[in-house]
Amino acid sequence: MRTTQQFSITLPNEMAAIVKSKVEAGEYATESEVIRDGIRALLARDRAVENWLNDRVGPAYDALKAEPTRAVSVDQVKARLRAEHKAATE
Incomplete structure (x- = not known):
């Protein structure tokens, strides 16, 4: 039983160049490996x-x-951020 499926994808030129450069640099063996990674x-980000x-x-x-x-108003948040910024830049 086949555990892979072949796809044909279209990438913007810049992305395609990145994929190819990863393979050319030896970071990956194939373009498919770059896409899988x-x-x-x-998925990890999700x-x-x-x-x-x-x-x-x-x-x-x-x-x-x-x-x-427990809620804090927008004005309170802005005031706190201003105070923290001021303290950090002094």
Whole structure:
């Protein structure tokens, strides 16, 4: 049973040149390996975003919903950032 599927893809010239240069430099044996590695990186990024949403954003939202007084206004955030920037540049 075949575990791969052949695709024909079209890339912008700049991306195609990058793929070819990776193979020519010996970083990868084939263009397909470059593309597979790129897809793996994309999947890893997607997993990282999903984990961040589940582990950090969701709980923060739930905590804020349970205790709305924890909220900080936009003006408070801007003031805090201005103060931190000022302190960092002095």
